[in-house]
Amino acid sequence: MGSAGSEAAFLERNAAESLPAGALAALLEKASSEGRQLRVKLGLDPTAPDIHLGHTVVLQKLREFQDLSHRVVLIVGDYTARVGDPSGRSETRPTLSGEEIEANARTYESQAFGVLDPDASRYELRFNGEWLDMSMADLFRLAATTTVAQMLDREDFATRYAAGTPISILELLYPLMQGYDSVAIDADVEIGGTDQTFNLLLGREIQRAYGKPEQAVLTLPILPGIDGVEKMSKTKGNAIAVNDPPEEMYGRTMRLPDEAMDTWFELLAIEDPGGDPRERKRSLARSIIARFHGEGEAESAEEAFDRQFVDHEVPLEVEDVSVTVEGETAHLPAVLAEAFSISRSEARRLLGQGGVRVDGEVLDSEELDVPVSRLDGMVVQLGRRQFRRITAKTS
RNA sequence: GGGGGAGUGCCCGAGUGGUUAAAGGGGACUGGCUGUAAACCAGUUGGCUCUGCCUACGCAGGUUCGAAUCCUGCCUCCCCCA
The missing domain is CATH 3.40.50.620 (HUPs)
Structure with a gap:
């Protein structure tokens, strides 16, 4: 036979x-x-x-x-x-x-x-x-x-x-x-x-x-999600969808635990270049993006990643949001809540934890009311990877 | 049809009248370290007009100065017997 x-x-x-x-x-x-x-x-x-x-x-x-x-x-x-x-x-x-x-x-x-x-x-x-x-x-x-x-x-x-x-x-x-x-x-x-x-x-x-x-x-075999352990599933939030934007695919792949890399290479049928773990993972990320978005996108996703996480610079493309403010001062919890779709309490917490930056500078958690000019047109970073460009809109 | 048990925050799970927004663990998030890995350290994890207030322990009522904890009804689930 x-x-x-x-x-x-x-x-x-x-x-x-x-x-x-x-x-x-x-x-x-x-x-x-x-x-x-x-x-x-x-x-x-x-x-x-x-x-x-x-x-x-x-x-x-x-x-x-x-x-x-x-x-x-x-x-x-x-x-x-x-x-x-x-x-x-x-x-x-x-x-x-x-x-x-x-x-x-x-x-x-x-x-x-x-x-x-x-x-x-x-x-x-x-x-x-x-x-x-x-x-x-x-x-x-x-x-x-x-x-x-x-x-x-x-x-x-x-x-x-x-x-x-x-x-x-x-x-x-x-x-x-x-x-x-x-x-x-x-x-x-x-x-x-x-x-x-x-x-x-x-x-x-x-x-x-x-x-x-x-x-x-x-x-x-079941492909583990980016937590490296559980079955990949959208509801568990550990998935990479084929139509996720390239930058997100790259970032999420880089979060994959090293131990799971072998499995990913094998099950996704991607060639393993060997070498040090970091380079292997970068290669894995590029290959995944190339498969679903093309080579060019893989390159630019890597550049965007390096810019943001290696050089710690603000990403080139940031989502714009307009936020309603009253008068000359903006209430930070309110602004953050609106800009990032979180609760004001959560915004306060993040502020208190030094998790909010404007133009790379950590916001002082003591002052909850700041001049609108401090925010208008600025890029606000929440945590490690959420960015929004704020446009103030007076009501 | 009868008897017994259970329903707690994203999940698991303590708590059986008062300092309980609720132990502990997991997860998630933030900060530090770093390779957005792992490990580790610190912290957060209901909402708000936030040195306080409001809402929460299946649902609806009730007892009490006070309830997640007691009572009644309802809903859901599990076990045993027939």
């Missing part, structure tokens, strides 16, 4: 697991001998339209399949999203309207095309409402495929169950719906992070229950 074997090895090289063993190679072989494409599935959550680096790890893998001329099927979980909050206890996830989901999906899609090949012969986008809007009878059939014991095999369910944390029936239904997606689109392969292992494998069970061939499962 020569080439199919080496293709499998290539695809599996940076994967966490390829299950069951040998299945992927066998599928590639079969596809090649039958002259057909493999259908490679990825489900996505339409509540989070912005793609971050963590998503790109999986997308990159899909791209590799495409480059081997297989077909990627992205599934938008519009139906599951409309049902509402799956994890009963996480912050109320607003149920989205059809239009919002559609819009999110399109945003996601356009961002994903930064990595994926949009060619229609190798790409397909589907909404699972197409088949999940099923009758009770159909749901019964689906629900009968799996036992509670099987569900409790999943580690997070088992943990939560043991800890007495609520698990809604709806949540138990989610893996089933995801598995049914594989039935509906005849998935040959499904890809996901290692945290999806259970769901992906359950998809096999469900396919079998419906008399379909079982998909191969390829899991990829």
